[in-house]
Amino acid sequence: MMCPFKEIDMKRRFFAQWLSATTFGALFFAAMPVLAADEAPDALMDRLTKEALDTIASDKGVQAGDVGRIITLMDEKIMPYVNFQRMTSSAVGPAWRQATPAQRKLLESEFKTLLVRTYAGSMSQAKNLSFNIKPLRAAVGDKEVIVRTVITGRGDPVQLDYRLEKTPGVGAGWKIYNLNVLGVWLVDTYRSQFAQEINARGLDGLIATLTERNKANAAAAAKPAKG
């Protein structure tokens, strides 16, 4: 006579094994998206700021104000986390809809050069900086958030805030699309100027103005290095 308990016992053992395997499997698959899932926006900004400050503190080229070096570093470390197309289109405004792909590309690259060069200039003056990130105020499903940071060095602390958007799709991460320095949103500040230029000389006029300005800035930056 078979012991009924044994059967139950075997069933139970099988069940336990299945359960643990399934649990493991479920955990494993659950873990995959966790690994690939998005770094929270405030964690992302914490990491990027830390990296940037470390670089400023350690990189000889950055300290010497080597704009080329700073631009390379920004392209490498920061730009993957910036939706620069959104920044440009917002600054250009409704005229963006009429722009051809070629015009859009030019606008984006010239605007980027203008901004990066400016920030490169200020970065070389930064020394002994520390920062903290204010607690994130956002609901779980938010697709756009503001991350607020404060940079402290010599003198008054500098408020530096970022608007980030969730890129659609799991694991696509967050991207910066606007930047606030001391209470001033960057994209908003360029909107009127771009609109003025577009009203007066059209999209190509705006592109020409940006290109000229970048050339002048590059020439001015090259001068002290020579002399």
Next chain:
Amino acid sequence: MKDVMTTVVKSALLRAGLMGLALLMTGCASGPAANRHDPLEPFNRGVFQFNDGLDRAVIKPVATAYRDVLPSPIRTGVGNFFNNLQDAWSFVNNALQLKAEYAGNSLVRFGVNSVFDLAGVLDIATEMQIERHTKDFGHTLGYWGISPGPYLVLPLLGPSTLRDTAGLVVDQQGNLLSGVAHIPTRNSATALKLVDRRAQLLQASAMLDQVALDPYTFTRDAFLQRRQSSIYDGNPPDEADEVPVITDNPAP
């Protein structure tokens, strides 16, 4: 006391005259590029140009010389001295805005810096990590709900708004420098303050020349945003993203 009254009346008259002038000299700016915060744009641009000319001809060269001649610790000391005077006035305005912590900070800063160091020159309070919260009377008016009104560029003083210009008249009374009875001393101190502030801005203004497509518009838009933000201590309530997302595909 009489001296104070004369100054009040004088500066009030000056402001009133300025406003009258502004209204006389301009119609309202109109057209597609008109900015709703800047109805006096043609007048403002005139003053902006005047200020810029004066700056290039006199103030900037003086500030540059000041920066190049005086060693940095001395310049820091001068800046700290004026900051300390400003902290006293910030205390009053933070108190008027019922911001107890900021008012406390300002008062302690002023106290510590005035008592334990050379009239604020060393700025011990910052070493002690007591935060600075600069507030003027325009902030106070804004805090109590008075809207900024039209953007206004003032001769010599630069970007302002109608509200903040009114605030300046009160600020003038709270300015400890205007309590100095000896007029040559007061004037020299005011001039030194101006030069020192300008010298601190040399790098920023060089940057402005680089980044701005139109320095007038850039200054205006940045100033108005910054002012609004600082009235709300970095958290303006209506900070909805005004910039629309443009997502259309490229035109064919």
